[in-house]
Amino acid sequence: MHIPDGILPIGVTAAGYAATAAVTWYSLHKVKQKEDPRQDIPKASLMTAAFFVVSLIHIPIPPTSVHLVLNGLMGALLGYYAFPAILIGLFFQAVMFGHGGLTTLGVNAIIMGLPAIIAAYIFRLRKIGNKESPRKDGVFGFLAGFVALGLSVAMFVAILLTSLPADLNAAVEQTAIFALAIAHLPLMLIEGVITAFLVIFLRRVRPAMLSSL
């Protein structure tokens, strides 16, 4: 779900870089407000590498297979580190595997990274009320994963269809949006379910990871 090079006009790619610079600056500004921001850098870095590797796992969904995006979980676990982590991950994906692109790095970072920050806030909502439970973590984990991927898909489709260097008629555009939404709904559900399972797993095995960054 990364936009490759060659499709978007220069105005959109430049705006993507400008927006990414602004969000990265704000994320780093929030990170630096911590007592010792250095302490979290190795954690955020290794988690960046781990998310990158996990995103290479292909899950069989007959007749094809899908890979996880996990930007919702990144937001939930990394907080404001999620945006720079996603930017770095996308850079490595572009130069190592040719996924995404160099001119579209900014746009893709916004598509993946902004929903991750929103997912971080969604996941924090689990602290409302005084009773914590695995089920509550699971529900908010599901919402974080489901909503983050849903927002990413919506932004991806909107940017792609409005930036194509050709005019599509309204009927074709509506069909494309409908088809992409239907195609991605199972993926959003799978992403939500796996994020929920992961959150419950981490709560059991290493609860500190859910509130460390």
Next chain:
Amino acid sequence: MKLGIDEYASLNSPLHRWDARYKLVGLIILVFAFSFLRDLRMLLAMVLVTAAIYIVSGLPARFILRWLRFPSFIILVIVLTLPFLSGETVIANLGPLALHQEGLLAALLIAVRFVCIVTVGITLLGTTPLLNSIKAMRALGLPLIMVDMALLAFRYLHELGQDLGRMLTSMRLRGFRQHSFSPAGLKTFAWLSGSLLVRSYERSEWVYKAMILRGYGQSSRPQGEFKTHPADVFILVAVALTAAALVAGDILLGHNIAAILQ
């Protein structure tokens, strides 16, 4: 996990010798100039510039063919469908499908720009070790937190990839069928991912302690990592002038892929 963009970074060509900082700036100028172009004649000029850069780099043809062999799925879908979905001027009928001139030109624009941007990007980044490219970004002002995260993530990508491979092998040996779908399989995939994340988290704690013992955080942005030579500036000026000429030519010719037909 194959991490091979810089496998030919040890060759010796003018591009390999070009200072990584100037190379990054030149790359940004060039790919953004490429993404500006729309005129069919300037697309041809862009292909020639791209071919010239690749030839000067001395990289083998199989290197770039490997990158272009499986173009992005989105590019394929767009390039194959646009000629039939977009435009009004019918130039051919293929059964029930009408081939439109406007859609065909848009597909051509996307395909050529894609190939050229990818080729130039891979060429310029492939002629420098990736670590040097990241250090060059640091020298150009990338925030130190980002640089540290990128260097550390890069350092552990390969190891975590091997960890994942070992874990998948262990699961298969215990009877897990990786290629068949089941709801319980989703939980297994989640736990596999979770185990990898926990391992990384624990390793990061040891890494942080080791880094602190070695004085991490005491030094600021390193100075003197790169040294500018006149040739570095000369190549950058040549690249910038080429990019400017492409953009100016495109504007003068009408900034429209169909201009030649009008």
